[in-house]
Amino acid sequence: MTEHTEHTDDQSIKHPYYPQDATINGYVVSSRSSVEILVSLALMVLAVLISAFVIITRTNSSRKTQARGIKLGPLSFADKFAVYWFSVCVFIHLVIEGYFVYFNKDLASRSNLLSDVWREYALSDSRYLTSDPFTVIMEAITAVFDTAMSLLVVYGISNNSSFRHIAQICCSLAQLYGNVIYLTTNYFENFKFTHPDPYYFWFYFVFMNSFWIFFPIYFFFSSWYQLSNSVSISNHVVYSSPKNKKSI
């Protein structure tokens, strides 16, 4: 953590964010406590996980019946895990990050749960309350592209679609790319955007974001392996067919 000078008695400080001279327009205090905000967020994620469970159950049920003359088995553990993960990603990218992108100009002055979520998270990174260009653009790409890809993954698993692993590798790569630049730009600036309280740095900035480092790495390599296998099988079929014996 970078060193910060505390100015608790300074009347000029109008917000709790770092750097302390950051311009945050129309800042109002959240109407909910940190615990209320985190519990609300956790309940929303729980609702998404329950929805994902329903999707998995319905998918397994439909796979028991004949599909194109072929009986598919139940979803593997890896596929179920992907439905849970990418469903949560749809919610976070579209609802939470989409809200930030759409209202970034006056987020600090708004009064509702999602604004409270961002006022809380911004303690770990004030760029979310200052309409920092990189942050707004990266989040806009995330809210549009990563959401679309996450939806395609969940839909693709449910319908055994050929694009499932393509969407998965693209989503994971985009999540990794955005998050790595996001984390390292703050590091390059000596974490000047982060409140010095270790809770905000370790829990919000490091721990929360680490999900979007480790899971994308896993899903990236998993999809690479699956796609590479599929191409090998397909090439074998295409190059072995009689009409391709001479030339393709």
Added chain:
Amino acid sequence: MTEHTEHTDDQSIKHPYYPQDATINGYVVSSRSSVEILVSLALMVLAVLISAFVIITRTNSSRKTQARGIKLGPLSFADKFAVYWFSVCVFIHLVIEGYFVYFNKDLASRSNLLSDVWREYALSDSRYLTSDPFTVIMEAITAVFDTAMSLLVVYGISNNSSFRHIAQICCSLAQLYGNVIYLTTNYFENFKFTHPDPYYFWFYFVFMNSFWIFFPIYFFFSSWYQLSNSVSISNHVVYSSPKNKKSI
């Protein structure tokens, strides 16, 4: 273009970059003219294109002989185009952008062709001479990840590897992601990093970068289509095999 005030008589100006108050350490004037720099760069790209031509010729030659009992035809126009494009990408990402990443701290004070290239390009974007955190990180990802993926594409086409289109879609997505954020962050700052001369804005900033917008879009969709086809064929084979008739 944003409006700029010219201060041609101001003695405090020590470099030609915008914004004029940008801190550029140890700036020295390039020893080559703009034309010499552009011609040198063009000659290097020409050498890369000739190398790519040699790779294509050798690949076509080796595909005429039997490979795993299967005779492959000559490379398609699309594959040849990909070898040219990704060979140029390897050169630009590794040599030109890699040089920037490695020497970004004192690039403005160095005296050689690659420093001259960056002093020239930086007229369209001074962030390359100020070690702007986003620019350095984005270029570092490009120099490592995009170079590796470009190499895999060229190698993959030459050897008919199963990972070719996976590397191609990953490379193209990474190029697009980096370039879109790079271009739009300057736009969000009213192009304050760009010299007001239209030549620098339109030729260097817009035209040069547009290659890494349009070509990646084409290669992204091309690979998506190819991979999706391969997965469809592979799924058909796997789900139709006798042992999978009941369950996979």
